[in-house]
Amino acid sequence: MKKGETGHQMEVMKAPLRVATSAELDFSANAVWKLIAGFDTLPDYHASITTSELLEGGTVRKIGLTEDAGGGYVVERLVYFNDETKEFSYKITELIDCDFPLRNYQAFVRVEDLGEGKCRLNWGSKFTVEGASDEEGDALAKAIYQGCFDGVTKVLSKK
Numbered sequence: 787m788k789k790g791e792t793g794h795q796m797e798v799m800k801a802p803l804r805v806a807t808s809a810e811l812d813f814s815a816n817a818v819w820k821l822i823a824g825f826d827t828l829p830d831y832h833a834s835i836t837t838s839e840l841l842e843g844g845t846v847r848k849i850g851l852t853e854d855a856g857g858g859y860v861v862e863r864l865v866y867f868n869d870e871t872k873e874f875s876y877k878i879t880e881l882i883d884c885d886f887p888l889r890n891y892q893a894f895v896r897v898e899d900l901g902e903g904k905c906r907l908n909w910g911s912k913f914t915v916e917g918a919s920d921e922e923g924d925a926l927a928k929a930i931y932q933g934c935f936d937g938v939t940k941v942l943s944k945k
Contacts, residue, residue, distance in 0.1 A: 832933050
């Protein structure tokens with residue numbers, strides 16, 4: 787060991803990635819909000835989510851993933867909710883039997899009224915990636931949100 791070395795490697799903290807996606811939908815902001823605002827409604831519109839169980843008075847959800855999505859469970863805590871501005875935010879607090887590579891994950895969701903029965907659904911997040919490349923983490927987050935956009939469109943098109 788050279789003079790001044792401690793024998794410990796400093797852990798390099800990676801800056802969190804930020805992903806922001808949005809989709810313009812041919813549905814009213816109220817219709818989209820009514821579908822997504824319930825913290826346990828993901829299985830109603832996302833094909834990769836099999837179950838959602840509310841815990842701790844509805845502020846925590848335990849969602850089950852399909853085998854195609856990696857299986858296991860993701861536990862998320864609602865950290866912000868505003869019915870008036872149609873936005874909410876949640877954090878992943880625990881992974882159970884799940885190889886999900888996104889860590890320190892917090893998502894941000896907002897529905898914007900565009901008038902004439904249209905809205906913009908914004909779904910974004912910040913996180914670090916573990917066990918995969920940043921590019922893979924970015925692609926995974928975008929695929930999850932695309933599943934939300936597709937599912938909302940599919941469900942609301944049937945009404």
